[in-house]
Amino acid sequence: MFDTTLRDGEQSPGCSLRPAQKLVMARALAELGVDVIETGFPASSASDMEATRLIAAEIQRPSLCALSRCAPGDIEAAAKALEKARRPRIHVFISTSPLHREHKLGLSRQQVLERAIEGVRLARRYVEDVEFSAEDALRTEEDFLVEVFSEAIAAGARTINVPDTVGYTTPEEIRGLFQRLIAGVRGAGQAVFSAHCHDDLGLAVANSLAAIEGGARQVECTINGIGERAGNAALEEIVMALKVRGARYGTGTGIDTRALLPASRLLSRLTGMTVQRNKAVVGANAFAHEAGIHQHGMLRNRNTYEIMRPEDVGWPASQMVLGRHSGRHAVNDRLRALGFVLEEFEFERVFAAFKKLCDHQRLVRDADLQVLVTGDPDAAGRGYRLAALSVSDSGKRARAHVELSDPEGHLVAEIAEADGPVAALFEAMTRATGVPMQLESYQVHSIGIGADARGEASLSVRCEGAEHTGVGTSRDIIEASALAWLDVANRILRQREAPATYAATA
Ligand SMILES: CC(=O)SCCNC(=O)CCNC(=O)[C@H](O)C(C)(C)COP(=O)(O)OP(=O)(O)OC[C@H]1O[C@@H](n2cnc3c(N)ncnc32)[C@H](O)[C@@H]1OP(=O)(O)O
Ligand SMILES: CC(C)C(=O)C(=O)O
Ligand SMILES: [Mg+2]
Secondary structure (H helix, E strand, O other), rough: OOOOOOOHHHHHOOOOOOOOHHHHHHHHHHHHOEEEEEEEOHHOOHHHHHHHHHHHHHHOOOOOOEEEOOOHHHHHHHHHHHOOOOOEEEEEEEEEEEHHHHHHHHOOOHHHOOOOHHHHHHHHHHHEEEEEEEOOHHHHHHHHHHHHHHHHHHHOOOOOEEEEEEOOOHHHHHHHHHHHHHHHHHHHHHHHEEEEOOOOOOOHHHHHHHHHHHOEEEEEEHHHOOOOOOOEEEEHHHHHHHOOHHHHOOOOOOOHHHHHHHHHHHHHHHOOOOOOOOOOOOOOOOOOOOOOOOHHHHHHHHHHHOOHHHHOOOOOOOOOOOOOOOOOOHHHHHHOOOOOOOOOHHHHHHHHHHHHHHHHEEEEOHHHHHHHHOHHHHHOOOEEEEEEEEEOOOOEEEEEEEEEOOOOOOOOEEEEEEOHHHHHHHHHHHHOOOOOOEEEEEEEEEEHHHHHOOEEEEEEEEEOOEEEEHHHEOOOOHHHHHHHHHHHHHHHHHHHHHHHHHHOOO
């Protein structure tokens, strides 16, 4: 497993990392057990040079790789950055496709071949472990690829990387290409063949797996699939495909799969780029079930709707989410877990109230269920309400004034200042409700278009050791943020109250 999160991944627009952040991520990648970490492109910036040096001074076990063009300055910079590395690898690349040769490099086939050979030879003067990549290989004439790779191996390359730079290939095509290259390249037995797939057609993982079937024994990938444009192949998806379908591929990885989710979360925090909820393996919904038929199946045997164990990739457990699509089996199971064993008629009352609540609330939590059982269905939506809100921002300092009506109907007003309007708003809300929250993520999306557009704010916070999420919608995104914050705060307050309510009725 060749991880290029810190090089190709970091090339994603908006994902630049500082050297100290790269070091933190490199530690997580080493923990995960990847075989190679590509730390950056040292000639491209002082920051990439420093990041590679920092990582090389500390990380011992995986090989550390630095990228360079087939240009002496780049190769010297890579060698310098890797001076302290225990297992250094220099990765030299040059475009081989006719399109790139003609329009980008202005070089003939022969000139590209010569640059490739010179690049590999020079890199070998510094390190034993040299990787060569033919950029845009999948749009290169096959006879030229065979020639370039044969010469790269003769010049000393020990890894031959075949990048699908623009995510153009298909599984059948790349499988066949690997089979033919391994059979046709001179000295192929002295090199490891590697696949590097991009996701422009959403095929990066499928193509990487097909390359493995074709004989690739290194795949280049990134955590969360970040990378240029639509990204690179996602490491966690390849690893789990090889684990779940190991018999089919006849090979596996040395990755500690339980560290996959922590690595994904760390990267999201460092880059600010969260993964979509339905992302395979590490998305919030990857092991969450809301539909009644699925929940019923899961309760009988988890294999009905899960092909891997959430615990194996770092999740604490599968999640049974109660919402509009849930059925009686799941609601009853959750009630029993909370200690409520209800007569049939009583359960039917609670279930009807649950479905009604789902018309107003997307998700029904334990505290809501407890309130439904204790016979006060209106209380499930009770809590602080937004009465008035104003936010001003001078550009340097923002000021928020909030007025809330508390659960008993009294008005509470607070003012707070902070660097930005949302920070000021959340501070005022904290003061007004007394619920301290540590913000984990905050997102605002637009719902609808034109005059009907509304903002939906989603929050994920930690409070008293537990994670909570909330959503708010409004035409005004600051108000949507305030409503999301209250959604979370009210849930926390109801959860605090719920055990007492239950004890009183039980
Ligand atoms: C498919 C990939 O992921 S490739 C890696 C992409 N990564 C990056 O580009 C890293 C960030 N890049 C940078 O910081 C800059 O582009 C630098 C420092 C690398 C180069 O900057 P500049 O010198 O200003 O050149 P610029 O980026 O405009 O153009 C690229 C140059 O590299 C040349 N080049 C591109 N690939 C190669 C290669 N593999 N081998 C040799 N030369 C190459 C181009 O022909 C062009 O040369 P020219 O300046 O003589 O015309
Ligand atoms: C530098 C090479 C390996 C690359 O990232 C690509 O071609 O996509
Ligand atoms: Mg790439």
